[in-house]
Amino acid sequence: MTSRAKLDPPGFFRRIPLAPHQMTQSVTSVKDAIVLCHLGVPHISDAAWTLTIDGLVSRPHRIGFSDLLEYPKHTITSFHECAGSPLAPAEPTRRVCNLRWGGARLSDILRVCDVKPEARFIWSYGADHGTFGGVTVETYQKDLPLERVPEDVLIAYEMNDAPLPLENGYPVRLLVPGFYGTNSVKWLTRLTLADRRADSPFTTRWYNDSEIDEAGGAAGASRPVWSVAPESVIVAPAPGATIAAGLDHLIWGWAWSDAGIARVEVSMDEGLEWVPAALAPRIERAWQRFSLTWRPARPGAIRLQSRAYNADGVTQPNNGARNAIYCVDVTVG
Ligand SMILES: Nc1nc2c(c(=O)[nH]1)N[C@H]1C(S)=C(S)[C@@H](COP(=O)(O)O)O[C@H]1N2
Numbered sequence: 001m002t003s004r005a006k007l008d009p010p011g012f013f014r015r016i017p018l019a020p021h022q023m024t025q026s027v028t029s030v031k032d033a034i035v036l037c038h039l040g041v042p043h044i045s046d047a048a049w050t051l052t053i054d055g056l057v058s059r060p061h062r063i064g065f066s067d068l069l070e071y072p073k074h075t076i077t078s079f080h081e082c083a084g085s086p087l088a089p090a091e092p093t094r095r096v097c098n099l100r101w102g103g104a105r106l107s108d109i110l111r112v113c114d115v116k117p118e119a120r121f122i123w124s125y126g127a128d129h130g131t132f133g134g135v136t137v138e139t140y141q142k143d144l145p146l147e148r149v150p151e152d153v154l155i156a157y158e159m160n161d162a163p164l165p166l167e168n169g170y171p172v173r174l175l176v177p178g179f180y181g182t183n184s185v186k187w188l189t190r191l192t193l194a195d196r197r198a199d200s201p202f203t204t205r206w207y208n209d210s211e212i213d214e215a216g217g218a219a220g221a222s223r224p225v226w227s228v229a230p231e232s233v234i235v236a237p238a239p240g241a242t243i244a245a246g247l248d249h250l251i252w253g254w255a256w257s258d259a260g261i262a263r264v265e266v267s268m269d270e271g272l273e274w275v276p277a278a279l280a281p282r283i284e285r286a287w288q289r290f291s292l293t294w295r296p297a298r299p300g301a302i303r304l305q306s307r308a309y310n311a312d313g314v315t316q317p318n319n320g321a322r323n324a325i326y327c328v329d330v331t332v333g
């Protein structure tokens with residue numbers, strides 16, 4: 001970019017169209033997808049867009065949109081989850097959707113650049129600029145471990161088989177499936193190979209979780225907000241629903257994590273007893289449907305909860321974390 005992209009609208013902007021009980025579609029429609037912009041929405045045409053790849057590479061590159069289309073196109077269905085506000089990182093927000101992404105594989109592009117052996121991270125830069133949280137930046141910048149790239153990182157130009165909407169990164173964004181949305185830099189203009197993490201406020205000051213030691217205190221170390229931890233939401237019944245005692249009801253929802261989900265349990269008694277739910281297999285990196293038939297015996301107020309486990313047995317905490325157990329209060333009438 002020789003000149004800075006115009007922002008319209010400028011400044012922080014988000015749209016979260018669906019609450020969990022409205023997430024009834026397996027693949028979320030584009031109009032219902034989450035939108036999160038820290039600095040505003042830059043307008044760049046595909047003709048003007050370029051991507052510079054530099055840093056620890058033997059052959060730095062600059063490619064245009066038509067060059068990008070020359071690479072084989074890959075599609076992947078993946079959940080897409082915002083980590084929540086970096087100013088309130090432990091607050092659960094359930095800003096999530098599940099989309100079909102299309103683009104070139106970053107590994108195919110990097111092969112041409114000949115990455116040097118000492119490279120360990122990729123720094124990614126967006127065309128947006130401005131002020132967030134009282135800090136003014138020239139670009140939205142993130143990083144990711146290089147070892148993650150061969151798996152399925154995309155330089156994406158499609159969402160649900162159509163060009164990316166402007167707000168979601170048109171014409172081109174990074175997509176790191178399995179990582180929190182914050183890492184998938186929109187309006188991508190530059191990738192720099194490096195031997196250390198980036199020192200942007202979005203990689204140092206924000207989007208790092210404090211490690212908790214065994215006594216429950218902060219251990220001083222921090223962990224980048226990269227890999228998505230196990231999480232689940234109940235779609236039905238909806239909060240506040242009144243359901244009939246003595247009849248069968250379907251409790252169902254979605255579960256996801258970076259490594260997929262191995263099992264989901266549901267509680268109907270404030271967590272005293274946890275009942276295993278049926279769980280659909282993971283397809284690509286999509287969220288997984290869980291369901292359970294429940295016949296409430298007596299009238300009264302009931303709290304339903306779901307908790308998902310990955311294959312290593314890691315599950316959701318009761319509270320105090322962005323992936324805390326989700327609860328739905330219903331009335332059995
Ligand atoms: N350039 C740029 N990329 C960005 C952001 C941003 O503000 N600027 N927001 C990030 C955050 S916090 C999230 S959750 C996702 C949201 O992507 P979406 O708006 O397409 O849903 O984009 C990420 N990529």
Ligand SMILES: [Mo]
Binds near residue numbers: 036082083181
């Ligand atoms: Mo986010």
